Amino acid sequence: MLDLLGNLQRTHSCGSLREEHVGQTVVLMGWVARKRDFGVFTFIDLRDREGITQIVVSEDFAPEAHTKAKQARSEYVIAVKGEVVARSPETVNQKIPTGKIEVLAKEILILNDSKPLPFELEKVGSQNLASEELRLKYRYLDLRRPQLQRNLMMRAQAIKKIREYMDSLGFIEIETPILLKSTPEGARDFIVPSRIYRGKFFALPQSPQILKQICMIAGFDKYYQIARCFRDEDLRADRQPEFTQLDVEMSFVNQEMVYSVIEGVFRSVFRLIDVELPEKFPRMTYNEAIERFGTDKPDLRFSMELKDLTESFKTAENIASSPFASALQNGGMVKAITVKGKADYSRKQLDELQEFVKRYGASGLTWIKFLEETQSPLAKFFSPEKLTEFAEKAEAEKGDIVLIVAGKKSVVLPALGALRIEIAKRENLIDKNTYKPVLITEFPMFEYNEESGQYEPAHHPFTSPMDEDLEFFRRAVEKDERELLGKVRAKAYDAVINGYECAGGSIRIHQREIQELNFKAIGLSPEVAKERFGFFLEALEYGAPPHGGFAAGIERICMILCGTENIRDVMAFPKTSSTQDLMMDSPGKVDESQLDELGIRIISD
Ligand code: ASP
Numbered sequence: 001m002l003d004l005l006g007n008l009q010r011t012h013s014c015g016s017l018r019e020e021h022v023g024q025t026v027v028l029m030g031w032v033a034r035k036r037d038f039g040v041f042t043f044i045d046l047r048d049r050e051g052i053t054q055i056v057v058s059e060d061f062a063p064e065a066h067t068k069a070k071q072a073r074s075e076y077v078i079a080v081k082g083e084v085v086a087r088s089p090e091t092v093n094q095k096i097p098t099g100k101i102e103v104l105a106k107e108i109l110i111l112n113d114s115k116p117l118p119f120e121l122e123k124v125g126s127q128n129l130a131s132e133e134l135r136l137k138y139r140y141l142d143l144r145r146p147q148l149q150r151n152l153m154m155r156a157q158a159i160k161k162i163r164e165y166m167d168s169l170g171f172i173e174i175e176t177p178i179l180l181k182s183t184p185e186g187a188r189d190f191i192v193p194s195r196i197y198r199g200k201f202f203a204l205p206q207s208p209q210i211l212k213q214i215c216m217i218a219g220f221d222k223y224y225q226i227a228r229c230f231r232d233e234d235l236r237a238d239r240q241p242e243f244t245q246l247d248v249e250m251s252f253v254n255q256e257m258v259y260s261v262i263e264g265v266f267r268s269v270f271r272l273i274d275v276e277l278p279e280k281f282p283r284m285t286y287n288e289a290i291e292r293f294g295t296d297k298p299d300l301r302f303s304m305e306l307k308d309l310t311e312s313f314k315t316a317e318n319i320a321s322s323p324f325a326s327a328l329q330n331g332g333m334v335k336a337i338t339v340k341g342k343a344d345y346s347r348k349q350l351d352e353l354q355e356f357v358k359r360y361g362a363s364g365l366t367w368i369k370f371l372e373e374t375q376s377p378l379a380k381f382f383s384p385e386k387l388t389e390f391a392e393k394a395e396a397e398k399g400d401i402v403l404i405v406a407g408k409k410s411v412v413l414p415a416l417g418a419l420r421i422e423i424a425k426r427e428n429l430i431d432k433n434t435y436k437p438v439l440i441t442e443f444p445m446f447e448y449n450e451e452s453g454q455y456e457p458a459h460h461p462f463t464s465p466m467d468e469d470l471e472f473f474r475r476a477v478e479k480d481e482r483e484l485l486g487k488v489r490a491k492a493y494d495a496v497i498n499g500y501e502c503a504g505g506s507i508r509i510h511q512r513e514i515q516e517l518n519f520k521a522i523g524l525s526p527e528v529a530k531e532r533f534g535f536f537l538e539a540l541e542y543g544a545p546p547h548g549g550f551a552a553g554i555e556r557i558c559m560i561l562c563g564t565e566n567i568r569d570v571m572a573f574p575k576t577s578s579t580q581d582l583m584m585d586s587p588g589k590v591d592e593s594q595l596d597e598l599g600i601r602i603i604s605d
Contacts, residue, residue, distance in 0.1 A: 003109035008079055015051025019100050021084040026103060028053055029079045029111070031144065032072050034122070042069040046080060046103075049149045054093070054102040055080050061104065068108035075114035075121075075144075081107040121145055132568070136582040139573060151562045151570050158269050158558055159226055162246050165268040169261065171222040171248070176211040178228065182532065183210045185460050187231035190241070198599040204230035207551060209460060210536050212249035213508055216547040217539050223249045226554070238567050240555070241579050248505070249549035255491055255507060258548050259283075259439055262495050262503055265552070266437060273561050275435050281495065285442040294335075294417020296443070299499030300436035302429040306416050307394040309334045309404065316390075322381040323366070327406040334406040335416050336394040339423055342401045343369040356422055357405055360415035368394075368402040421499065432563070437497045442466065445473065445490035446521065454523045455485045459492040461518055463506035464548075466491055470514075477517045485521055491548070502557055505550025512540040 011027045030048035044055040057069040065080075072078055082105040093099030118138055119130035135142040142148060163173070182189050185206035192202040205211075207229045215223045227247040233239055248261065259281070267277045282300075289296050292305045310333045313324055324334055339345075345353075350367060357365045369375040374387040382390070394402045403419065405412050424430050445465050446455040457463065465473040466489045476484035491507035509515045515537060519529040530537070558570035568574035575581050595601065 002113065003079075003111060005079070005109070005111055008081075008109065010079075013050035014046050014048040014053045015097060017053055017084055017098050017101050017103070019086060022086050022101060024084050025081065025106075026084055027079060027081045028055075028103060030077070031114075032074055032076045032078060035069070035072060035074070037070070040066075042066060044069060044072065044078075044080075046078070047144075047146075049153070051098060051146075052096055053098045054087075055082065055105050056085075056102050057105045057108065062106050062108075065105045065108040068110055069105070072108070072110060073114065073116075075117055075141075076110055077112040077114070079109040079111055080105050117141055133576070133582060136568075136574070136576060139583045143572065148569065151558065151564065152572055154272065154562050155554070155558045155570055157272055158561060159554065161269050161272060162226070162265060165265050166224045166246075166248070169222065169264070171224040171250075172220060173225055174215055174220065174223050175225060176205070176208040176227065178204060180205045180211075183207060185209065185229075185231065186457070187233045190230045190232050193598045193600060195597050206231050207245065207460075208247050209462060210533075212247060212549060213462060213544075213547065214536070214539055216249055216251045217542065217544045221251045223247075223549075227551075229551075235577055235579065238565075239577070240567055240571065240574055242575075243567075243571075244554040245551040246503075246554060247549070247551045249547060251545040251547045253507070253546070253548050255441065255493060255548070258505060258507070258550055259493070262439070262505075262550055262552070263437075266495065266497070266502070266557075269557060269561070270435060277435060277437055281437040281439045283439045283441055286440055286444065286489075287442070289438075289440050290413050290417075294413040294415070294420060295499075296440050296494065297496045297499050297501050298438060298440075299421060299424070299430070300438055301431055301434050301498055302424050304337050304339065304420050304424065304429070306335045306337055306413070306420070309336050309390055309393055312390055312393050313406075316382060316386055318381050322378065323364075324406045327363075327408070330408070332407050333409050333412050334404060335412050336390075336402050336404040337416055337420050337423070338391075338394045338396040339401050339403065339427070340397075341399050342427070343371050343375075343399050345369075345401055353403065353419065353422075357415045357419055360418050361411045362405050362415040363407055364405075365419075366404045366406075368396070368404070370396045370398055370400050370402065372398070435497060435560070437495060437502075440494045440496055441492075442489045443492040443494070444486065445469070445488040445492075446485045448486055455482065455521060457518075457522055459490060459504065459506050461522055461524075462508045462515070464491045464509045464514070465489070473521075474517065477521045482521075493550070495550075495552070497560060500556050500560060501553075502560070503550050503552035505548065507546070507548035510540065510544040510546050512537050515540055 008027060010029050014028055014030050028046055030046045032044055033047040033052055034045040036043045040059040042057045045052050046055050057066045059066040080103060082103040084101050085104050087100055087102055119134055121144055179192060179202040182203040183205050187206055189203040194200045194202060208225060208227050212223050225247045227245050228242055229245055230242045232241060263281055270277050286296055289298050294306050313319055313334045314328055319325060354365045366377050368387050368391045370391040374384050376387050378387060391402050396402045405416050444458050447458045449456050469488045473488045475481060493505060494501050495503040509518060555567050555570050559567060562570055
C-alpha cells in the first residue's frame with residue numbers, strides 16, 4: 001500500500017542541510033539512491049536534483065518508519081520527516097556538501113515504488129557505463145544522474161545569463177515562427193505538409209536568418225532570440241537535427257561592433273564557471289588560421305603550428321627523385337609540425353600516425369628525427385645537412401621529431417590540422433583548465449563544390465562581400481568570370497573557443513541589387529530566386545538598414561561549460577546520432593487517415 005502525500009510539504013532539498021540546521025525538524029522528499037540495512041538501523045541515501053542526504057532510521061526510535069525503510073527499494077519515492085543531527089567525526093562524508101549531518105527519521109511515507117531499473121544509476125558515469133542506447137530509451141532514468149542534472153541546470157543558468165546580458169544592452173527578444181518557408185543554412189529542410197493547402201509544405205527553420213533580417217527592416221534595431229533550429233543533415237556523432245542558438249541581429253553595425261557583443265556575451269556566460277575571458281578576443285583571418293593551424297577552428301591552448309617547407313623542398317637538390325616530386329609539380333605543398341622531445345617515437349607509433357593522416361586523404365606521412373644525427377626515411381634522397389636544414393626550418397631542436405605531409409593544399413592542411421590535435425591529445429599537451437577564444441575573420445564568400453561544379457555560399461547567401469572585394473565580386477558575377485568567385489572574401493566571422501566553433505555570423509547584404517547578384521553567383525536563376533526569396537528581395541527595397549549579427553550554439557557553449565564532449569549530455573531529450581528518439585520511438589508511423597487528409601501516399605522502397 002502506498003502512502004498519500006496529503007498536505008505534507010517539503011521544507012528543504014536533499015542538498016541544502018548543513019551543521020547550522022542541527023536540531024531542526026525537516027521534511028525531505030526524493031528517491032532512494034542507496035539503502036544499507038544494519039539490523040536495528042537502516043541508512044538511506046535520499047536523492048533529489050540538489051543532492052543527497054543521509055537518512056538514519058532506527059527501529060527503537062521510530063519502529064513504524066523503520067518498517068517503511070525496510071520496504072523501500074532503490075528508486076522508490078519517499079518522504080521523510082525527521083530531525084537533523086550532526087554526524088560523529090568518524091562518519092563525516094567529506095565528498096558531499098551535506099556530509100556533516102544526517103536526518104534521524106521519525107516518519108517515512110512511501111509515495112511510490114519502482115521496478116528494478118534496467119541499469120544501475122550509480123554505475124553510470126564510472127567506467128561501467130550502460131550502453132548509451134539503453135540510457136536513451138530510459139532517458140528519464142538517465143536524467144536522474146547527478147551529472148546530467150547538473151548539466152541541465154548549468155544550461156538553464158547559461159540561458160538566463162545570456163538573456164540578462166542581451167537585455168542589458170537593449171536587445172529585444174522576438175519569437176519567430178517554427179512553421180516557415182525554407183531559410184537555408186546549407187542543410188536539408190525538415191518539411192511539414194499542410195492539410196489545408198494540399199501539396200504545399202511548411203519548412204522548419206534551419207535558422208531564423210531571414211526573419212531576423214526582416215526585423216531589422218521593420219526597425220527593431222537590436223533583436224535576439226533563444227531559437228530552435230532544425231537541420232536535416234547527414235549523420236555525424238556530434239550533430240543533432242534540432243538544436244538551440246542564441247540568435248542575434250543588429251542594425252547600423254560593422255564587424256567590430258558585432259564582435260564586442262559576442263565578446264561580452266561569452267564573457268558573461270563563462271563567469272558561471274569562474275573563467276574570465278579576455279575583454280578583446282584575438283582576431284585571426286581565415287587564411288592565417290588554416291595556414292598556421294590547418295583549420296578554421298584552431299585550438300589555441302597549445303602551439304605546435306604548421307610550418308611551411310614547400311620552398312625548402314622545391315629548391316633542394318634531388319627533389320625530382322624524392323617522393324614529393326609529383327606533389328610539388330602539381331602545385332602542391334609540403335607542411336610539417338614539430339613535436340617537442342619526441343624524436344624517440346617508435347615505428348609502431350609512427351605507423352599509427354601514418355594511418356591517421358591517411359584517413360584525411362593524405363597519401364602518407366614522413367618524418368625527420370632530429371638527433372645528433374638526423375634519422376629519416378628521406379635520408380635516401382637528401383644529405384644529413386639538408387635534413388637538418390628542413391628540421392630547422394620547421395623550428396625543430398635536438399630531440400624533436402618533424403612530421404611531414406605533402407600533397408594538395410586541400411588535403412595537407414586538414415590532415416596536418418587534425419594530426420596536430422591528435423598528437424596534443426596523445427601527449428597531453430592540452431591544459432583542460434584554459435579557455436582560449438579567437439575570432440576568425442574574412443572567411444571566403446564561396447566554396448567550390450566539386451561534385452556539382454557550383455560555387456556555394458560558405459556561410460549563407462545573405463552574407464555581404466567585403467567592401468574591398470565588392471567590385472571584384474560584381475565583375476565575377478556580371479562578366480561570368482566564375483573562378484574569381486573563389487577569391488571573394490566575406491564579412492563573415494566565427495568565434496572559436498578551444499577548437500570549437502561557438503558562434504558564427506556576418507554583416508549582411510542590405511541592397512537588393514547585391515543580393516540578386518549573390519543569388520546569381522550561387523546559380524539561382526532569377527525565377528527560382530523570386531519564387532523562393534521574392535518577399536525578401538522586395539523587403540530589401542523598402543529602406544533596409546545596414547545590419548549584421550551572429551548566432552551562438554547553446555549546446556556548444558554548454559558542452560564547454562560542463563566539460564563534456566558529448567552533445568547529448570547537455571540536452572534533455574536528444575536524438576541518437578542516427579536521428580531517432582529511442583524513448584518515444586520516433587520518427588514513427590502515422591494513421592492512414594492522417595495521410596489521406598494530407599493527400600500523401602507512402603511509396604515503399
Ligand atoms: N544564421 C546563421 C547560422 O545559423 C548565423 C548568422 O549568420 O547570424 O549559422
